[in-house]
Amino acid sequence: GAVVSQHPSRVICKSGTSVKIECRSLDFQATTMFWYRQFPKQSLMLMATSNEGSKATYEQGVEKDKFLINHASLTLSTLTVTSAHPEDSSFYICSAPPPGATEQYFGPGTRLTVT
């Protein structure tokens, strides 16, 4: 299957700072990537669709100014959590569908803790 990586795997930051999370497709090019968040013992919720070369599309209720998404190349999408607060602490996971593939593949996730 296709390989998707994320960096960092775990990050702790202080309240008010910004954190950048990277999602990379390692063996294919992805014009579209997706960002999800998962609270402890809960399901995954789609946050936004990242489109290479254009603006991201955000799901209802997701603050676009807090969660900045940049899809700078066909293999890299970044999610920046701006002015992080403890309630932003969560597990953030990205996915990418390989071109022509029927299914989506997920990165290993990034656990963000805001103190």
Place this chain on the structure above:
Amino acid sequence: GIQVEQSPPDLILQEGANSTLRCNFSDSVNNLQWFHQNPWGQLINLFYIPSGTKQNGRLSATTVATERYSLLYISSSQTTDSGVYFCAVAYSGGGADGLTFGKGTHLIIQP
């Protein structure tokens, strides 16, 4: 949007037992995937199955699209099968849409 319901929410079994996990969805979909989330959070692709039946070793899945449900079967369970199993769907096939996830089934296999 699409609603996805999974049952049971929790399941505890002895090693060697068989299990059936169910996923009901509220609308016609062209993408349905089953995942296993391991203790480290990684989502492992099990099946892409918007319709029909597939088998992979001890796991098999069946989706009856006309009745809007899918079943995941695990036979001869092993302790390594423990974890959360998610069903996720989308209107469009492939990568056009993000996935809508059910709340998952938390499976514990006891030795």
